Amino acid sequence: MPALARRMSRAKPSAIMAVAEKAKALKAAGRDIISFSIGVPNFLPGDHVYAAARQALEKDSGQYGSNRGADALLDAFLGHIEALGLTGYTRANCSTGIGAKHILYNLAEALLDEGDVIAFPTPYWTTYVDIADICNARAVTLPCPAEQNYKLLPAQLDAALAEHKPKVFLFNNPSNPTGMVYTREEIAALAKVLVKHPETWIITDDIYNTMIFDDIGYHNFVHVEPSLRDRVIFVDSLSKTYGMPGWRVGFMAGPEIVAKAHTTLNSNHITNIPEVTTAAAVAALSGPQDVPRERTLEFQQKRDQVLAVLGSVPGLKCPRPQGAFYVFPDISFAFGKSHNGTRINNDVDLCNALLEAKGVACVPGSAFGEPNALRISYTCPTAQLADGIERIRAFLTELA
Ligand SMILES: Cc1ncc(COP(=O)(O)O)c(C=O)c1O
Numbered sequence: 001m002p003a004l005a006r007r008m009s010r011a012k013p014s015a016i017m018a019v020a021e022k023a024k025a026l027k028a029a030g031r032d033i034i035s036f037s038i039g040v041p042n043f044l045p046g047d048h049v050y051a052a053a054r055q056a057l058e059k060d061s062g063q064y065g066s067n068r069g070a071d072a073l074l075d076a077f078l079g080h081i082e083a084l085g086l087t088g089y090t091r092a093n094c095s096t097g098i099g100a101k102h103i104l105y106n107l108a109e110a111l112l113d114e115g116d117v118i119a120f121p122t123p124y125w126t127t128y129v130d131i132a133d134i135c136n137a138r139a140v141t142l143p144c145p146a147e148q149n150y151k152l153l154p155a156q157l158d159a160a161l162a163e164h165k166p167k168v169f170l171f172n173n174p175s176n177p178t179g180m181v182y183t184r185e186e187i188a189a190l191a192k193v194l195v196k197h198p199e200t201w202i203i204t205d206d207i208y209n210t211m212i213f214d215d216i217g218y219h220n221f222v223h224v225e226p227s228l229r230d231r232v233i234f235v236d237s238l239s240k241t242y243g244m245p246g247w248r249v250g251f252m253a254g255p256e257i258v259a260k261a262h263t264t265l266n267s268n269h270i271t272n273i274p275e276v277t278t279a280a281a282v283a284a285l286s287g288p289q290d291v292p293r294e295r296t297l298e299f300q301q302k303r304d305q306v307l308a309v310l311g312s313v314p315g316l317k318c319p320r321p322q323g324a325f326y327v328f329p330d331i332s333f334a335f336g337k338s339h340n341g342t343r344i345n346n347d348v349d350l351c352n353a354l355l356e357a358k359g360v361a362c363v364p365g366s367a368f369g370e371p372n373a374l375r376i377s378y379t380c381p382t383a384q385l386a387d388g389i390e391r392i393r394a395f396l397t398e399l400a
Contacts, residue, residue, distance in 0.1 A: 010133040019351065023361035034380065034388035035361040039176055039326065042379040043243040043295050048287040049280045056279030065272035068263040069096030069251075073278050076285035077236070077251045084209055085223050086234060089253050095262040096273055100207045100237035100250040103262070104131055106269070107233060107252065110261040111168050111201050112137040119166035121152040122369035123328065125176045125205070129369070140164045141369055146330035149319040150178040150370075154189040161197040168201045169194070173219075174208040177368045177375040178328040179303070179321025181212055184219045191225040201258075202228065207237040207250075208324040210292055213300040216322055233258055240324070241292050242284045249273060249281045299325045302378045302385055309389045313396045325379045328365065332372040337399040344399065347371045358391040 019037045027033040068074065074091040081089060097103040108131045112118060118132050119140040132139035142160050144150050152171075161169065171190075174181045182190070194202055202221060209218045221228045233254030239245040252262055266272070273281070306327045310318050315333030334344050342353045347364040351374055355361050365373030376392070378385055 007134055007136065010136075019355075019361055019363050019367075023355065026355065026359070031359055033355075033359045033361060034384055034391070036376045036378060036380065036388060037361040037363050039240070039324075039377045040245050040379060041240055041243045041295065041325070042381065043291065045243050045280070045284055046288060046291045049242075049244070049283045052283035052287075053276050053280040056276045060275055063275075065275060065278070067267040067272060068259070069094065069273060070275075070278045070282075072282050073273070076282045077253070080285045081234065081236070081253055084218055084220070086220060086253060092256045093259050094251065094253050095259045095266065097250045097252070097262070097266065098248040098270055098273070099239055099245075100205065100235050101127060102248075102270070103235050103237075103250040103252050104128075104203070104205065105134075106262045106265045107203055107235070107258070108132070108135045108137065108168075109265055110258060113167075116168070117164045117166040118168040118170055119160055119164055119200075120170040120172070123150055123175070123177050123365065123373070124170075124369050125172060126367050128170055128172075137167075140166060143369075145370070146317045146319055146373065150175065150180045150328065151182065151186065152190065154193050157190055158193045158196070161193065161200060165197075166200050168203060170203045170205065171221075172205045174206070174212060174321075174323030175326075176208070176324055177326050177363070177365070177370075177373075178319065179324045179326040180319065181216055181322040182219060183216055184224065187219040187221060188224040191221040191228060194221060194228055194231075195225055198231070200231070202232045203235060204232060205235045207235065208240055209236065210241045210289075211296050211299060211325070212323040213296070213303060214322050230255055238281055238284055241296075243291065243295065244280070244284060247277055247280060249277060299378070302382065303327065305382075305385060306376060306378050306389050309393050313393055316396060325377060327376045327378060328368075328370075328373050329376070330372050331365075331374055331396070334396060334399050339395060339399050347374055350374065354392065354395050358395050360388050360391045360395075362392070 023033050023035045074094050112135050114136040117138045117140050120128050121144045122141040144152050222232050237250040318329040339353050344350045351364045363375040
C-alpha cells in the first residue's frame with residue numbers, strides 16, 4: 001500500500017476529544033459521569049437566529065457565494081468589531097471561514113513557510129501546536145506558569161522575539177485553557193514590545209472577546225498601539241460567545257494583503273460559507289445580544305462557584321480566570337501522592353484516577369503544554385457543576 005504524506009505522521013487526533021470519548025464510553029457502560037472536558041457552550045442562540053436561517057432557506061439561491069464572505073456578513077462583522085473598539089476596518093480588511101480553527105489554518109498557510117517560527121505562550125489552545133506541525137513550522141512556546149497567573153510578561157516576550165525572530169506571534173485573549181484575560185495595562189506593555197519587532201506578524205485569537213467578567217473589558221494591541229494595525233490579525237468566531245459551535249462561522253480582520261490571501265485560500269479550499277449559515281450569522285451579530293450577555297453573567301457566577309470550592313483545597317493554586325468558561329488549577333501538589341492506592345505521578349494519572357474514582361472528566365494540562373494543571377470546562381448545568389466540583393474537592397482532599 002502506498003504511504004500517507006509525511007505530514008500525517010505529525011498530525012495527531014485532539015487530546016481533548018480522547019478524554020471526552022473515554023467519559024462517553026464510561027457513561028454508556030452505566031457509570032454516573034460528569035464531564036468537564038469539552039469546551040462547548042451549553043446554550044443555543046436566540047430565536048431570531050433560527051428565524052433568519054428559516055427565512056434564508058425559503059429564498060435559497062442554491063448558488064456558490066463570495067470567497068470572502070457575503071457583504072451582509074462582512075458588514076455585520078464590521079459592526080461587531082466596531083463595538084469592540086476595532087474601528088476603521090472595511091470589508092477589504094476582512095474574510096470569513098468555517099470557524100476560527102479554519103481561519104487559523106488559513107492564516108498559517110498564508111503567513112508561514114516550512115521551518116518558519118511561530119511563537120505562542122504556554123498554556124496554549126491545543127490546536128496551535130497541531131497547526132504548526134502540519135505546516136512544518138517550528139513552534140516556540142513561552143512558558144507562563146501559575147506563578148505568573150498564566151500570563152505572558154513583557155520581558156519574556158521581548159527576549160523570545162529577539163532570540164527566535166518568529167514570523168508569527170500567536171496570542172490568545174481570553175485564554176483557553178486558563179480563562180485569563182489581559183488588562184489594558186498588560187496589553188499596552190506587551191504592545192510596546194511588539195512595536196520593537198517589526199518582522200513579526202501578530203495573530204490575536206480572541207474568540208471569547210465578549211465573554212469577559214468583572215467589567216475588565218476587552219483590549220487589543222491595536223487599541224493601545226494603532227501603529228501595530230499593519231501587523232495585527234484579529235480572529236473571531238460565533239462558536240463560543242453566540243452558542244453556535246456547530247454552525248462553523250469564523251472571521252478575521254487585519255491588513256488587506258492578509259485578508260486577500262485568506263480569501264484566495266478560501267477560493268481553493270471551501271469556496272464560501274453557505275447561504276443559510278450566513279443569514280444565521282448576520283442575525284446573531286446584528287440582532288439582540290441578550291443571549292450572549294446573559295450567558296456571560298451566568299458563566300461569571302459559575303466561575304465564582306468553582307473557585308469557592310477549589311479555594312478550600314489545601315495546596316491547590318488556582319489563578320482567578322476572568323473570561324471564557326475554563327478554570328485551570330495547578331494540581332502539582334498532588335504529584336507523588338496516592339488515591340486509594342493509586343499513585344499520582346502526573347496530570348494524566350490524576351485525570352485518569354479522578355475519572356475512575358469519582359466519575360469526573362477533566363483534561364490534563366499537558367494537552368495545553370502545562371503538565372502541572374488540569375482544565376475544568378464549567379458549561380454544564382448548575383446542579384451538575386456543584387456535584388462535579390464537590391467530587392473533585394473530595395478526590396483532592398482524599399490524597400495521601
Ligand atoms: C482559543 C480558541 N481558538 C479557536 C477555537 C476554534 O473555534 P471554532 O469553533 O470557531 O473553530 C477554539 C475552540 O475551542 C478556542 O478555544
